[in-house]
Amino acid sequence: MQQMKKILLRSVATAVLAAASGSFASTRPNIIMFLVDDLGWNHISSPAATLGNVHEVVHTPHIAQLAENGLSFTHAYASPNCAPTRAAMLTGQYSARKNNQVYAVLSLNRYDRKGGVTEEQAKFRGPEQTMDVAVEAVTVAEALKKNGYTTAHLGKYHCGGHDSQDTMPENAGFDINVGGWKKGHHNACFAKKKGDKWAFGNLGLGAFTPYAAPYDQAYVREHGFPDSLIGTPKHVSDAVGDAMEDTIEKLAAGANPFYFQFHTFAVHGPLGARPDLKAAARARLGADADDEAVEYSGFLSSVDLNLKRLLAAVNDPNGDGDTSDSIKDNTLILFSSDNGAAFQGAAPLRGHKGMFTEGGLRVPLIAYWPGKIAAGTVTDRMVYSTDFYPTYLDLAGATWRPDPATHPLDGESFAEVLMNPTLKKNREPIYYLFPGYLDKKRATPCVVTLDQVGGKRYKLFYFYETNSRELYCLSDDIGEEKDIFAENPEIVSVLARKTDAWLRQQDSTWKPVFPIHKKTGKSAGPPPVL
Numbered sequence: 386m387q388q389m390k391k392i393l394l395r396s397v398a399t400a401v402l403a404a405a406s407g408s409f410a411s412t413r414p415n416i417i418m419f420l421v422d423d424l425g426w427n428h429i430s431s432p433a434a435t436l437g438n439v440h441e442v443v444h445t446p447h448i449a450q451l452a453e454n455g456l457s458f459t460h461a462y463a464s465p466n467c468a469p470t471r472a473a474m475l476t477g478q479y480s481a482r483k484n485n486q487v488y489a490v491l492s493l494n495r496y497d498r499k500g501g502v503t504e505e506q507a508k509f510r511g512p513e514q515t516m517d518v519a520v521e522a523v524t525v526a527e528a529l530k531k532n533g534y535t536t537a538h539l540g541k542y543h544c545g546g547h548d549s550q551d552t553m554p555e556n557a558g559f560d561i562n563v564g565g566w567k568k569g570h571h572n573a574c575f576a577k578k579k580g581d582k583w584a585f586g587n588l589g590l591g592a593f594t595p596y597a598a599p600y601d602q603a604y605v606r607e608h609g610f611p612d613s614l615i616g617t618p619k620h621v622s623d624a625v626g627d628a629m630e631d632t633i634e635k636l637a638a639g640a641n642p643f644y645f646q647f648h649t650f651a652v653h654g655p656l657g658a659r660p661d662l663k664a665a666a667r668a669r670l671g672a673d674a675d676d677e678a679v680e681y682s683g684f685l686s687s688v689d690l691n692l693k694r695l696l697a698a699v700n701d702p703n704g705d706g707d708t709s710d711s712i713k714d715n716t717l718i719l720f721s722s723d724n725g726a727a728f729q730g731a732a733p734l735r736g737h738k739g740m741f742t743e744g745g746l747r748v749p750l751i752a753y754w755p756g757k758i759a760a761g762t763v764t765d766r767m768v769y770s771t772d773f774y775p776t777y778l779d780l781a782g783a784t785w786r787p788d789p790a791t792h793p794l795d796g797e798s799f800a801e802v803l804m805n806p807t808l809k810k811n812r813e814p815i816y817y818l819f820p821g822y823l824d825k826k827r828a829t830p831c832v833v834t835l836d837q838v839g840g841k842r843y844k845l846f847y848f849y850e851t852n853s854r855e856l857y858c859l860s861d862d863i864g865e866e867k868d869i870f871a872e873n874p875e876i877v878s879v880l881a882r883k884t885d886a887w888l889r890q891q892d893s894t895w896k897p898v899f900p901i902h903k904k905t906g907k908s909a910g911p912p913p914v915l
Contacts, residue, residue, distance in 0.1 A: 412782075413715075413780070413782055414642065414717045414780055415636070415637075415644075415645070415712055415715060415716040415717070416529075416534075416643070416644045416645070416717050416719070416780065417644075417647060417695070417699075417716060417717070417718045418644075418645070418646050418719050419647045419692065419695060419718060420541075420646065420648045420649070420723055421651065421652065421688055421720075421722045421723075422649060422650060422651060422652060422722070423467075423654075423722065423723070423725075423726065423727035424685075424688070424722035424726070424749065425440065425722070425730070425748075425749075426725060426734060426743075426747040427439055427731055427734070427749075428440050428652075428726060428729070429445050429448045429449065430446060430449040431445075431452035431457060431751075433452055433453075433457050433763050434452045434457035434458075434459065434749055436863075438733055438734075440729060440731065440732075442670060442674075442681060444669055444682060445685060445689040446689065447689045447692045447696070448720065451718070451720060451751050452751050454755070455718075455752050455758050455762070456753075456758050456802075456803060457749075457750070457751050458768050459764070460747065460765050460766065461721060461750035461768045461769075462747055462748065462767065462768065462769045462815055462835070463721075463748045464480075464724060464746070465739050465741055465746055465827070465828065466489060466723075466739055467543055468487050468489065468490045468516060468543050468569075469487050469488055470724055470770045471487075471648075472485050472487035472518050473485065474525065474773050474774065475522075475524050475526075475557065476518050476523075476524065476525075476774070476792075477771050477775060477794040477796045478793070478795050479795045480514075480818065481897035482793075482795070482894055482896065484518060484519040484523075484792055484894065485518055485522070486514055486518075486898075487514065487515060487516060487518065488818075488819060488820065488821065488898075489819070489821060490516070492514075493511025493512060493513075493514050493821025493822065494511045494822060495824040496822050496824065497822070498824070499826075501826035501829075502829055507829075507903065508850055508902065508903060508904075509830055509901055509902060509909060510900070510901050511822055511830070511900060512820055512901055512908075513898075514821075514898065516543075517544070518544060518557075521791065523792045525644070525773070525777060526538075526554070526558030527558035528774070528777075528783070528785070529777060530558055531785040532781045532782075532783045533641055533781075534641060534642050535561075535639050535642070535643040536559045536644045536645075537559060537560060537563075537636060537643065537644070537646065538561070538563070538646040538648070539564060539565070539628055539632055539646065539647050540565065540625055540646075541648045542554055542565030542566060543569040543570075561635065563593075563628050563632060564588065564591065564592035565648075570650055570653040571585055571587065571588055571655075573657075574622075574656070574657025575618040575619065575657060576597040576598075576621075577618065583599070583618075584597055585597060585621050585624065592628065593621075593624045593625070596623075596624035599617055599618055600614040600615055600619060601615060601616075602615055610661065611661050613661065617660070620659040621650055622649065622651050622659070622684075622687030623687070625649055625650065626690070626691045626694045629647055629691065630694060632647075633695070634698070634702050637699075637702035642715075642781070649688055651687055651688050652688060653727065654727065654728070656677065656680040656681055656728065658679075658681075658682070658683025658686070658687070659683065659686075662686040662687060663680060663683035664683075665683065667683075669682070670682060677728060677729070681728045695718070699712055713755060714755055717758075717803075718754070719751070719752050719753075719773075721748055724739075724746075724748065725743075725745040731747075732744075732864075733863055734747060734863065734864065734865075735864050735865045735866070738827075739823045741817060741828055741831055741833050741846070742865055743859070743865060757804065758803050758804070764802055764806040764807075766799060767835065767842075770796075771794070771795045772797050773796065774796055775794050776803075778798070780800050790893075790894075793892075797812055797813060811837070812837070814836035814880070814884075814887070815834070815835040815836075816884065817832065817833040819831050820899050820900045821900065829850045830850065830899075830900035831847060831848050832847045832884060832912055833847075834880050834884045835859075838879055843856060843857065843859065843880060844856070844857045844859055847912040849900050852913070854877065854912075856869050881912070881914070882915075884911075884912070885911055888911040888912075889911060899911070
């Protein structure tokens with residue numbers, strides 16, 4: 386009876402959302418998600434988007450202009466490494482749903498060898514997980530296709546193929562797939578010759594081969610690059626940019642609105658900046674600047690130039706100089722990252738990629754839609770990776786949504802916020818369950834909750850290894866420097882009760898996994914109830 390009641394409540398909620406989405410039905414915008422790999426929260430040159438905390442090594446004028454012309458979310462969150470973020474975006478679900486089950490890249494038993502928790506020291510072992518969303522999952526691409534959208538993916542995918550470990554985005558609802566596969570990042574920033582063709586390392590002789598030939602005079606002149614590049618190997622970001630322009634042209638020529646995942650390989654390591662961009666970074670940062678900082682800054686500049694190319698392609702899809710075919714005014718562009726910074730840190734945020742501190746979780750998010758989203762606006766509304774799916778459905782004026790009894794969506798739409806950034810609407814907490822270990826002293830089994838209490842934003846940690854909790858007030862302490870657990874038992878109790886209810890929910894689609902006691906072989910289960 387209780388299960389039936391939940392299903393009925395979800396059905397009502399779905400009907401309400403469908404009615405609300407009718408207000409967007411007349412626009413049905415094209416949707417482009419520009420997702421950068423490993424870009425830190427404040428690694429963009431926008432004081433508004435970073436609360437005045439622009440990282441000193443970055444120079445991204447086109448991203449900054451996007452923020453000036455659009456809406457910046459100062460409190461957007463992802464998972465601390467890429468695969469779980471991408472799976473959450475693809476399914477609209479937390480990892481604890483049986484249709485997701487992606488908690489980390491590769492394994493939950495990535496113990497440390499240098500200063501962190503070693504396998505011998507660890508009290509637990511991580512459970513089995515998957516790198517592939519379930520066959521039964523209704524992906525965001527499949528849902529949008531059912532609502533009349535054409536769908537496309539370009540670049541890094543890294544959350545499985547939906548029905549087999551050997552398949553790719555075309556088996557997960559994408560009409561077009563350029564370079565997406567089950568593995569993750571590039572391992573070569575510059576093309577190398579393989580036989581009579583050029584390719585980018587582990588990306589192989591595939592989707593980017595047509596774009597991998599060395600720079601020639603026509604190419605550098607077209608793009609305004611220096612002549613010094615002529616005859617040198619192609620950079621992976623430029624090849625991805627070439628493929629992006631071709632994909633936009635195909636999508637814009639179609640009769641349907643489209644959803645396009647433009648997922649770059651930059652700025653994931655190995656770092657490798659194009660020579661002219663590296664030289665410019667060196668000139669900006671000075672002769673004494675750290676080599677990694679210079680390489681990273683130059684590499685990031687290639688992402689910034691890809692945004693410039695994307696905006697130009699949307700305004701002139703076939704690139705003939707005639708903008709009468711522009712789709713700019715009916716295209717929403719979202720710019721974000723899949724996790725926190727892998728290089729150079731994100732101070733004043735604490736930590737980096739792989740950690741559950743703000744430096745590993747908080748990411749940039751900018752929304753741009755001329756004529757619809759007010760320029761130069763900012764919101765502190767919390768957004769999590771699961772929220773994109775329901776937002777897209779609202780914007781699409783969806784008449785079809787996944788059955789909440791078999792594929793409930795955990796995310797909350799922020800479509801209304803796009804049009805009204807000052808909208809004050811309570812959001813449910815954001816939860817993290819991590820049942821394993823990440824190397825490099827990054828993460829051990831934990832549960833984390835982000836929520837608003839009494840007008841302030843708090844973050845509660847539970848650590849399995851030490852059976853302990855920590856509490857931080859992010860409104861007053863962005864760097865998570867002062868643990869205020871002991872002084873705030875009431876706030877701790879509120880957050881702990883919500884977390885316990887979230888972990889113990891009774892639902893046939895809910896299948897959380899917990900760390901396993903090494904001594905007993907039994908699941909640790911949810912944290913102890915306070």
